[in-house]
Amino acid sequence: MNPKSPPMTGVGALPAMVPASRGKRSLQARRSRSAWLLVAPTLILLAGVAGWPLVRTVFYSFTDALLDAPHEYLFVGLANYLEFADGEAYGVLADPVWWRSVRNTLWFTFVSVSMELVLGMALALLMNQKFRGQGLVRTAILVPWAIPTIVTAKMFSWMFHDQYGTINDLLLRVGLIDAPLAWIAEPGLSMWAVVLADVWKTVPFMALMLLAALQMVPSDLYEAARVDGASAWQRFRRITLPLIMPAMIVALIFRTMDALRVFDLIYVLTSNSEATISISGYARNQMVAYQEMGVGSAASVLVFLMVAGVAAVFLRIGRFSEPREKQS
């Protein structure tokens, strides 16, 4: 990756190849046709692996299909989402467990992504300094990110074991607690256990994204600020933060969308009760445990809408912050 090579060679080379007699319009048309041809494989692939399943899920959400016999179904309209019968509300949106899972998921997303942002930023600032063994630290920090989530979950479930786990042992030795805590069993604690495992696993991602952004910040800006007598906090607040904002928003979008879909960590690590269920876990229960493909699909569609909605909000924020930077 040589930063000095022209960024878009193809566009730069085009005018030379096109005879001058051709009109601008046909050039445009040909360019757009070849562009379509080039992206067609990707679009077809996306339609196959993302579009089609999505369409099927939306389709099934209007039926009463069962998972062990998906070919026999009747259309039930919106009944899987919300239906009133005999003065009682039925469907996913009338299910208190669904709303509990929404609260759990939002809480988990907010807490874990905030912690990841703060810790990731601290690590990135640290790694941006020059010190001996810098390369080693930057590589080593990637290890948790490389471990599959399911392995992380199992590993933490042993570390959090109430009788024989290392975390209780450590806390007991230090004297912070005087009796072992049931990390995995108690709903109040097990959500924190999940957050800790998630933070441990994904801080490296956050840190590296932010580190990459930090390295793009020109050092002469800091020198100028120092000459003007700006404090370290002012330099961070007025120079670093605005300049890494776009990269930070991208990292936040990735992490938030991931966190909203959390399933495996909670499923393996916690007691599996409704006290800690996430929206993906709810959809899985309906679909797999109860075999209700229709209700499960409806829940999946709601999960999709929620994740898409949050992503749209973030993109909006990203767009608002961009013009301001261009002006400054």
Next chain:
Amino acid sequence: MKWKNLALAAVIATGGLTGAHAATVKMECGSGATVREFCDYIKARFETETQHKVEFIDLPAASDEKLSMLQQIFATRANNVIDVFAMDVIWPGVIDRHLLDLTDAMKDLEPAFFPSAWQNNVVNGRIKGVPSFIDAGMMYYRTDLLKKYDETPPRTWGELARIAARIQNAEREAGNRTLHGLVFQGKAYEGLTCVVTELVASHGGGNFVDPKGTITINNPRAAEALDTAAKWIGTIAPRGVLGYQEEEARAVFQNGDAVFMRNWPYAWLLSQDDTSPVKGKVGTMPVPRGGEEGQHAAALGGWQWAVNVNTTVPDAAIALVRLLAEAKSQKHNFLVMGVPPARMDVYEDPEVKAKGPYLENLRAVFEAAVPRPSTATRSQYPRVSNAIWNATYDVLSGRTDGTRAVADLENRLGRIKGREWR
């Protein structure tokens, strides 16, 4: 193992191709070492006594996860993923239409088995499975500790709580800091439904849903049963039991860190293993009664051999199930796994009697066994059980109390039931 899983996944993904090896029976085999030993014994006999072959398939260990996995296999109508598998006692009503009708092939075997176990597999008059072993909840206790404190095995839950607290506190003062009074399965899963079925029935609180399908859970005795159990958490039982399944509970008990344990019969032989710290110090007894007027109640469990209706090798599969149903096979299964055979004649075997002195008591337990409400609630049972274990979990973890929980549960079961159980 890895290859097998990959192959299984690939077959599920492609929706199943037609059978490649006509005379190879794909049989489910669990993941524990002792289970593998039994499978190898069956494989060796089957392959010498018939011209067929056996191939083993791994399925998840937890009953509810295994059911989900099987149902996904059934949905693809795959015919070469699995032929013969072990079915939980609560499944015949749920997966009935995916099971091969074994009536003609097996009906001559009926007199050899415990009637309750055999009848459980008869759906609409057709035999859909052959019992492998019976399970029933029971209590384990430390004979050495009870003797040391001059106590006799308790007959009621109240007595048990008193003895557990006394021994736990005295031992902890003597320096045995990690000892707990009682461990059981408190994680939010099917095992908790078994535990609470016993608790509620032992207090005379009924069986959640009666055989006619009426929801009966909202009664003061059931509420009292739940409140009683909630008092154990954090006093005689570690708070961690809310995350324990069978094996986590056994780990604590077998390590010598618990006075009482509620578990299934399989834990006996393991506790008598040469490497077990509590070898020779373990006694068994029925699940206590709720009070003087309560009853002993053991949740009925057990596994049955069944055949996938889509199998391409029905004759070989039936031959394998008949081999699995033999007294010799069931005896071998008991000797390696310690699970009570479903055939009555195995109990007369001198070798079995010598290895499992507790089996004699178990025959009485089987008669007092209470089934989970799986028959009455039909294919809705997975939802019903989920509602039951979540309500129980909420009481045990202190989020609600017994009276409110049983009222909420009645409401929730009513919503699942709708007009009638389907």
